Amino acid sequence: MELEIEHLTKSYGAKTALNGISLRIGEGIHGLLGPNGAGKTTLMRLLATLLEPSSGTAAIGGVPLRDKAQIRRMVGYLPQEFAVYPGMSVLEAMDYLALLSGMRNRAERRRRIDALLEQVNLTEQRRTKVKALSGGMKRRLGVAQAMVHEPQLLIVDEPTAGLDPEERIRFRQLLNRFSEGRIVLLSTHVVEDVESTCEQMTxxxxxxxxxxxxxxxxxxxxxxxxWTAEMERGQWERERERFPVLSAVPEGAGMRIRILADEQPYAGAQPAVPTIEDAYLYLMRKEAGVR
Ligand SMILES: Nc1ncnc2c1ncn2[C@@H]1O[C@H](COP(=O)(O)OP(=O)(O)O)[C@@H](O)[C@H]1O
Ligand SMILES: [Mg+2]
Structure with missing residues (x-):
């Protein structure tokens, strides 16, 4: 199974949110990293057939996006802002959303929903109204509904936002198990999410x-x-504007700073091994023009 994206473009009026993107994504968890406004949600909504591309195409396992009915059976989607009728119980909401995903057989829905609620640790809340769930629980309900029809492509838009560290780990494990033999596309603006979860990234x-x-x-x-360097605080205060600084941490009486520069920025600076975070910041600033 492969997700093939060819020159995909989406404009909202004069605003181009996604500009001729081509990607090939295989099985496993794939990270989609970018700051706000990068086009992550737009790409995901295109793949979920909730938006029409302005130009370009994509295919999931050879099925083109324009075959909407078939694509919708193949895709599960957890939107960035997951909302469901607050007055429904967890079980009612799951059953309703499973039906919308095309699961017509009631007994099969029931079996699958029971198993999933167990996996996302919501069995105890099955009769609880959605409005009474915590943020983390709502997120887990959201991912359960996206997985209910066992989609070949699972799209989760910034799923870890607002989760505490323990919930993040559990969430990662859940996606890991699910990703076997499937594609999971996970968007985030947090480098650490990608670093710890995704072998491949965009x-x-x-x-x-x-x-x-x-x-x-x-x-x-x-x-x-x-580059890294130690600077005395006075010098740091005077010269901080001169360098593209990635980080500055007080250390003893001075500062330990991390600088992005094509050449040694000044005599005291030492070369450093880049982290993924460094590389990401570099890519973000490259366009704006690094000094
Ligand atoms: N419905 C819309 N109408 C106009 N502009 C939009 C709309 N949705 C998104 N945009 C713009 O498209 C760009 C990409 O947005 P989005 O896909 O939401 O990015 P991300 O999810 O990475 O934050 C942003 O500049 C955003 O303001
Ligand atoms: Mg978004």
Whole structure:
């Protein structure tokens, strides 16, 4: 199974939210990383057939997006803002959403919903009204409804936002189990989410493709461009504007700073091995023009 995206473009009036993106994504969890406005939600809504592309195409396992009915059976989607009728119980909401996903057989729905609620740890809340769930529980209900019809492509839009660290770990494990033999596309603006979950990743910035490949190889983008230095505070205060600083941490009486520069920014700076976070920041700033 492969997701093939060819020159996909989406404009909202004069605004181009996604500009001619081409990607090939295989089985496993794929990270879609980018700041707000990068086009992540737009790409996901296109793949879920909730938006029409302005131009370009995509196919899931060879089925083109324009075969909407078939694509919808193949795709599960957890929107960034997951909302469901607050007055329904967890069980009612799941049953309703499973029906919308095309599961016509009542007994099969019931079996699948019971198993999923167990997996996302909501069995105890099955009779609880959706409005009474915590944020983390709502998120788990959201992902359960996206998985209910066992889609071949699962799309989850910023699913870890608002989860506490323990919930994040559980969520990761859930996606890991589910991703076997399927494609999971996970968007985030947090580098750490991608680093710990995704072997392959894509970076978007203002609708443009900035990176597509192995997560571990992203660091190559910033190789030779990351420098560390210790600075006395007075000097730091006077000169901070001179360097593209990635981070500055107080250390003893001075500062330990991390600088992004094509060449040694000043005599005291030492070359450093880039982290994924460094490389991401580099990709984000490249366009704006690094000094
Ligand atoms: N319905 C819309 N109408 C006009 N502009 C939109 C609409 N939806 C998104 N945009 C714009 O498209 C760009 C990409 O948005 P989005 O896909 O939501 O990015 P992300 O999910 O990465 O934050 C942004 O500049 C956003 O303001
Ligand atoms: Mg978004």
């Amino acid at each position: 970076v978007l910035h203002r609708g443009e493709l900035r990176y597509h490949g192995r997560t571990g190889e992203l660091t190559a983008a910033a190789a030779g461009r990351i």
